[in-house]
Each structure stands twice: as structure tokens, then as C-alpha cells.
């Protein structure tokens with residue numbers, strides 16, 4: 001893959017305007033992504049798949065949000081985020097959120113909203129990606145987490161997806177002992193990633209306003 005790409009890029013130096021070369025490079029990128037996703041899915045079944053980190057939830061969610069809102073022109077919203085720490089694999093979670101946000105971008109227009117937010121549910125952290133796009137047909141909801149499943153083949157062939165993104169999100173959630181669910185909205189969809197191992201931060205005295213400080 002790397003060698004093929006190297007040769008194509010060399011040819012591109014000689015012929016910078018070649019449409020055929022651009023198509024070939026795009027196609028290589030697409031195949032590369034599919035291979036990486038298949039490898040990740042295969043690995044997700046191994047017991048040593050996860051490396052548990054102590055994640056500062058606020059910093060993590062803000063960082064993911066900044067990266068995406070910088071690259072894709074949408075009406076981005078960063079919702080509330082509870083302060084606290086999550087025992088989870090940071091790289092895997094980033095991969096899962098990236099797959100959800102990539103889908104949100106793919107299925108919205110620039111004037112439509114994408115919100116990333118989080119909430120605590122006891123010892124669980126619920127990460128939510130909400131978009132105001134065209135949504136998912138109700139009959140497709142049950143199968144979109146399956147490998148290679150796509151709700152709309154015509155749309156997705158053009159968009160180049162292989163139908164592995166949500167299978168990966170699901171595998172990552174399960175490996176953590178959590179889950180990923182989808183809820184169609186009147187306009188768009190809500191994906192919720194539930195993860196155990198959340199420790200809500202008790203507000204330190206320094207965070208309280210003078211009126212709230214104990215006498």
C-alpha cells in the first residue's frame with residue numbers, strides 16, 4: 001500500500017493536474033481505511049484490546065470537539081460535559097467518537113447542527129452525538145450497527161463508506177462493558193455511547209462562589 005502510494009505520488013510530481021492519478025490516490029486511501037477498520041474489528045475481540053487510561057472527561061471531549069469543528073463547516077455545538085474522570089482506553093474512545101462525528105458530518109449539510117455533549121448516569125458516562133441531518137429510516141435502525149450495513153446504498157456508495165464505522169463503535173463500547181444506541185429524532189439522529197467507570201468530580205471548595213462557601 002505504502003509503496004503503491006509512493007509511486008503514485010512520484011508520478012503526481014511529474015503530472016500535477018492528472019485526474020486519473022487523483023482518483024487512484026483517493027481509491028488507495030479508501031482501501032487503506034477499510035483495511036485498518038477490519039484490522040481494528042478483528043483486534044477488538046482480543047482480551048488485550050484495551051489499554052485503560054484515566055481520562056479527564058472535560059479536556060478529552062473538548063479536544064475531540066475542537067478537532068472536528070475546525071475541519072468541517074457545520075453549526076457546531078458543544079453541550080454540557082460533567083467534570084470527572086473515566087477509566088477507559090482514550091485512543092479507542094477517540095476512534096469511536098470520530099466514527100460517530102464523521103457520520104454526523106457525512107449526513108448533514110453545512111447549515112445543519114451537530115452537537116457533542118456528555119452526561120453522568122450514576123457510574124456511567126453517556127457521550128452523545130446529536131445531528132440535525134436527514135436521519136435514518138426507521139426500518140434501518142436495527143441493522144446499522146452490523147458490519148457492512150448501510151441504510152442507503154445509493155447515497156453511501158457515492159460517499160465511499162464501507163459500513164464498518166458503527167460496527168467499530170459498537171465493538172469499542174462492548175469491549176468497555178458499555179453500549180452504543182441510536183435514537184431517530186424528528187430531524188436527525190442521536191447516538192449515545194454509554195461507558196462504565198465514571199467518577200464524578202466532587203466540586204472543590206475553590207470552585208464555589210463566595211456565596212456558596214461554608215461560613
Ligand SMILES: Nc1ncnc2c1ncn2[C@@H]1O[C@H](COP(=O)(O)OP(=O)(O)O)[C@@H](O)[C@H]1O
Nearest residue numbers: 103107135144150151152161162163164165166
Ligand atoms: N448520523 C447519521 N445520519 C444518518 N444516517 C446515518 C448516520 N450515521 C450512520 N448512518 C447510517 O448508518 C450506516 C452505517 O454507518 P457506518 O457503519 O458508519 O458506515 P458508513 O459510514 O461506512 O456507511 C450509514 O451508511 C448510514 O446509512
Ligand SMILES: [Mg+2]
Nearest residue numbers: 103161165166
Ligand atoms: Mg461511517
